[in-house]
Amino acid sequence: MSMYHQHRIKGRQQKYDNVEVFHIDESSLFKDAQEAKARDLISKYGFKTITAKLEDVFQETNSDFFTNVSIDDSAIEHKNKYPTSESPEKRSNALTHLFDQIKTYTAKEDMLDSIKAYLIVHAAQQNDCSVIAVGDSATRIAVKTIGYTSQGRGFSLPLDVGVSNRWFEGINIIRPMKDMLGKEVGYFNHCMGIDTAIVPTFTTRAPQKASIDRLTESLIVGLDRDFPSTISTIGRTAGKLEVTRKAIESPQCPLCGMPSEADSIEWRKMLSVSSLGDEEAMQNTTTPLIRAMCYSCQNTMRDVKPDAGLLPSFVNERSQNKAHNSQSLLKKQIESFLID
Amino acid sequence: MARKCELCQANKAVLKRPKTLQAICRECFYLVFETEIHHTIVQSNLFKPGMRVAIGASGGKDSTVLAYVLKTLNERYNYGVELFLLSIDEGIRGYRDDSLETVKRNQEQYQLPLKIISYKELYGWSMDDIVEAVGRKNNCTFCGVFRRQALDRGALMLDVDHIVTGHNADDIAETILMNIMRGDIARLQRCTEIVTAGDGCCKRSKPFKYTYEKEIVMYAYFKKLDYFSTECTYSPNAYRGFARTFLKDLEAIRPSSILDIIRSGEAMQVKSEIELPKQSSCERCGYMSSNRLCKACVLLEGLNRGVPKLGIGKTKKSDWDKLADEQNSSSDNSGAAQMMVKFDELRLQAQKQREERLLLNGKQGGSDGYYCSGGGCDAPQKITCCSKNSSTKQNCKNSCGGTSDSCQSDPIEATTVVSSK
Numbered sequence: 001m002s003m004y005h006q007h008r009i010k011g012r013q014q015k016y017d018n019v020e021v022f023h024i025d026e027s028s029l030f031k032d033a034q035e036a037k038a039r040d041l042i043s044k045y046g047f048k049t050i051t052a053k054l055e056d057v058f059q060e061t062n063s064d065f066f067t068n069v070s071i072d073d074s075a076i077e078h079k080n081k082y083p084t085s086e087s088p089e090k091r092s093n094a095l096t097h098l099f100d101q102i103k104t105y106t107a108k109e110d111m112l113d114s115i116k117a118y119l120i121v122h123a124a125q126q127n128d129c130s131v132i133a134v135g136d137s138a139t140r141i142a143v144k145t146i147g148y149t150s151q152g153r154g155f156s157l158p159l160d161v162g163v164s165n166r167w168f169e170g171i172n173i174i175r176p177m178k179d180m181l182g183k184e185v186g187y188f189n190h191c192m193g194i195d196t197a198i199v200p201t202f203t204t205r206a207p208q209k210a211s212i213d214r215l216t217e218s219l220i221v222g223l224d225r226d227f228p229s230t231i232s233t234i235g236r237t238a239g240k241l242e243v244t245r246k247a248i249e250s251p252q253c254p255l256c257g258m259p260s261e262a263d264s265i266e267w268r269k270m271l272s273v274s275s276l277g278d279e280e281a282m283q284n285t286t287t288p289l290i291r292a293m294c295y296s297c298q299n300t301m302r303d304v305k306p307d308a309g310l311l312p313s314f315v316n317e318r319s320q321n322k323a324h325n326s327q328s329l330l331k332k333q334i335e336s337f338l339i340d
Numbered sequence: 341m342a343r344k345c346e347l348c349q350a351n352k353a354v355l356k357r358p359k360t361l362q363a364i365c366r367e368c369f370y371l372v373f374e375t376e377i378h379h380t381i382v383q384s385n386l387f388k389p390g391m392r393v394a395i396g397a398s399g400g401k402d403s404t405v406l407a408y409v410l411k412t413l414n415e416r417y418n419y420g421v422e423l424f425l426l427s428i429d430e431g432i433r434g435y436r437d438d439s440l441e442t443v444k445r446n447q448e449q450y451q452l453p454l455k456i457i458s459y460k461e462l463y464g465w466s467m468d469d470i471v472e473a474v475g476r477k478n479n480c481t482f483c484g485v486f487r488r489q490a491l492d493r494g495a496l497m498l499d500v501d502h503i504v505t506g507h508n509a510d511d512i513a514e515t516i517l518m519n520i521m522r523g524d525i526a527r528l529q530r531c532t533e534i535v536t537a538g539d540g541c542c543k544r545s546k547p548f549k550y551t552y553e554k555e556i557v558m559y560a561y562f563k564k565l566d567y568f569s570t571e572c573t574y575s576p577n578a579y580r581g582f583a584r585t586f587l588k589d590l591e592a593i594r595p596s597s598i599l600d601i602i603r604s605g606e607a608m609q610v611k612s613e614i615e616l617p618k619q620s621s622c623e624r625c626g627y628m629s630s631n632r633l634c635k636a637c638v639l640l641e642g643l644n645r646g647v648p649k650l651g652i653g654k655t656k657k658s659d660w661d662k663l664a665d666e667q668n669s670s671s672d673n674s675g676a677a678q679m680m681v682k683f684d685e686l687r688l689q690a691q692k693q694r695e696e697r698l699l700l701n702g703k704q705g706g707s708d709g710y711y712c713s714g715g716g717c718d719a720p721q722k723i724t725c726c727s728k729n730s731s732t733k734q735n736c737k738n739s740c741g742g743t744s745d746s747c748q749s750d751p752i753e754a755t756t757v758v759s760s761k
């Protein structure tokens with residue numbers, strides 16, 4: 001799948017000075033990932049390639065997070081670059097342990113998405129890239145729109161599926177393939193003789209009801225068969241959703257990195273009374289970290305067993321660093337998005 | 341050993357709550373179910389003391405439970421509202437006739453006044469007649485348009501301030517998904533509003549906005565409430581089928597999904613002041629309409645002329661105008677619609693009723709006290725008393741410190757005065 005490769009494009013408008021390819025190695029979680037093949041394919045693009053592993057998010061310092069790798073194959077090795085205090089094995093164990101302690105596929109997928117989103121933005125920041133191009137097709141955007149809505153992610157949805165997302169300081173995330181259907185992309189690759197690597201997911205070969213994303217995908221694919229305009233209609237709806245001022249001014253969710261509404265816990269408690277105790281007592285059971293998370297990530301955390309061990313280091317970092325973006329700077333960047 | 345209730349830790353758990361999957365006892369279920377609805381009502385400021393509230397009652401599970409719960413909560417938390425049952429008789433044999441019997445029993449059981457509005461009486465056509473004429477294709481379009489107007493007429497006849505309907509969380513979540521899939525951004529941003537404007541005579545709201553359908557059924561089951569569970573004979577099965585199925589599957593994967601979708605929908609909502617639509621009114625029946633004739637009148641005209649396609653789908657504005665002009669020029673307009681009481685007439689009657697009630701209550705005012713629910717009074721604790729038709733000053737029953745003449749509002753225009761109990 002070509003979506004696999006997160007193409008990072010540096011520069012402005014259509015003319016970019018420099019294009020770098022960022023690739024995430026997911027093989028610690030997915031044993032049957034075609035990692036070698038993927039790297040081989042990427043190397044053929046002829047761009048500078050940056051690679052990260054999922055377990056990279058489990059380390060004390062992330063200053064030297066990523067390895068800059070040239071097209072030269074032998075250079076795709078980055079173990080020496082990490083602080084010696086934490087061995088790659090330890091990091092990889094922390095990662096698999098965390099995912100073992102997540103009770104549902106839906107929450108596993110969310111956790112994985114959050115980790116990948118962090119890695120991508122971090123890589124861009126480290127490498128002075130001002131634009132991130134991601135390979136979301138129209139099909140993927142439709143699935144995300146319905147799936148995210150179903151998980152209570154409506155607050156940040158316009159950023160999650162929009163054509164251009166400037167939520168992260170100094171970075172514009174664009175979706176240039178937003179109008180191409182998934183099957184068109186596949187057809188294009190086929191015709192052009194472009195080979196792709198298969199990217200396994202938690203629900204590969206799992207039944208339809210294994211996770212919300214999986215269920216949503218089968219809904220969309222099914223609808224598209226019977227009503228071919230479904231995907232583009234959903235895409236149009238998503239495109240019309242506006243980023244609200246309230247979202248822009250909200251703090252960052254430590255887990256997914258998107259804006260987080262302040263009243264999530266109270267809202268849920270009011271409408272889903274799940275204890276007879278007085279309010280105070282209930283509030284104390286919620287840690288400040290969970291409280292800082294967005295509504296949807298709170299859903300995810302409800303599916304994580306308490307003894308999950310460490311969360312990725314960035315979660316703590318973000319929760320300590322309250323100011324996500326310097327507001328004034330941010331506002332300048334997003335002025336055209338603001339509606340009063 | 342039997343499993344203990346996760347909430348009170350005392351009674352035996354008898355059910356797994358669909359919203360949270362907690363194993364709880366019957367009493368705790370009632371409590372959390374009712375409390376969440378109470379939270380919704382308070383949070384959204386649905387009611388004010390003295391309000392007259394009609395419950396759109398179909399005899400089905402949603403509205404039956406709604407009537408029961410509202411009556412319970414009104415007593416428990418002293419909302420101070422007066423409740424009524426308002427039913428629409430679409431004229432569907434084997435469905436509405438039976439369900440109306442249920443509503444009539446509910447009237448007895450809950451001791452609430454009941455008003456029934458029938459399509460046949462109002463429009464001259466029952467749904468049975470309509471289906472006979474148009475077939476099973478657009479029947480729900482007719483039914484929906486006619487119902488909306490019928491409800492507003494009923495509200496005026498009862499002179500209520502507010503209509504509550506039994507739309508539940510599942511319905512709302514489904515509507516959100518449908519609007520995204522249909523690309524209807526305007527509806528998407530409106531469909532999560534808990535209160536919507538009616539015809540200008542009253543507002544509508546959905547106290548079950550966050551209440552799961554499964555829990556409504558459970559509540560009715562445990563409370564042994566008397567409801568009618570048959571589907572409408574003319575209900576098209578395929579309608580919204582896939583969205584419903586998707587929602588059920590989602591709920592199975594993550595029970596909070598329905599609530600989560602509503603949470604998302606609310607975040608997409610464009611906060612709008614509930615304003616009464618600045619629309620003109622139908623030249624024929626006086627109902628609000630953006631065209632010269634309202635949708636109901638056009639549909640009715642089609643039925644009466646034997647061209648039921650009229651008004652279905654997209655109709656050009658010029659066609660509507662032509663229709664309106666024809667109406668004005670033809671001298672003998674003897675269609676059923678012409679006999680429909682105009683909305684202005686209904687409004688006048690409602691106002692008269694209001695005056696009479698005021699007068700009646702004014703007489704008892706000395707002992708019962710006065711409340712004002714309109715005009716400048718916007719919160720229960722700020723209520724001032726008013727009774728311009730009472731000769732003596734009265735002290736406010738709400739002990740707000742006001743007297744009967746400190747209220748600025750005109751008692752006839754904007755106030756409802758009720759006796760405290």
Ligand code: SF4
Nearest residue numbers: 479480483572574575
């Ligand atoms: S299903 Fe029956 S009651 Fe409902 S709108 Fe259609 S015809 Fe009317």
Ligand SMILES: [Zn+2]
Nearest residue numbers: 253256294297
């Ligand atoms: Zn989040």
Ligand SMILES: [Zn+2]
Nearest residue numbers: 345348365368
């Ligand atoms: Zn209990």
Ligand SMILES: [Zn+2]
Nearest residue numbers: 622625634637
């Ligand atoms: Zn009319």
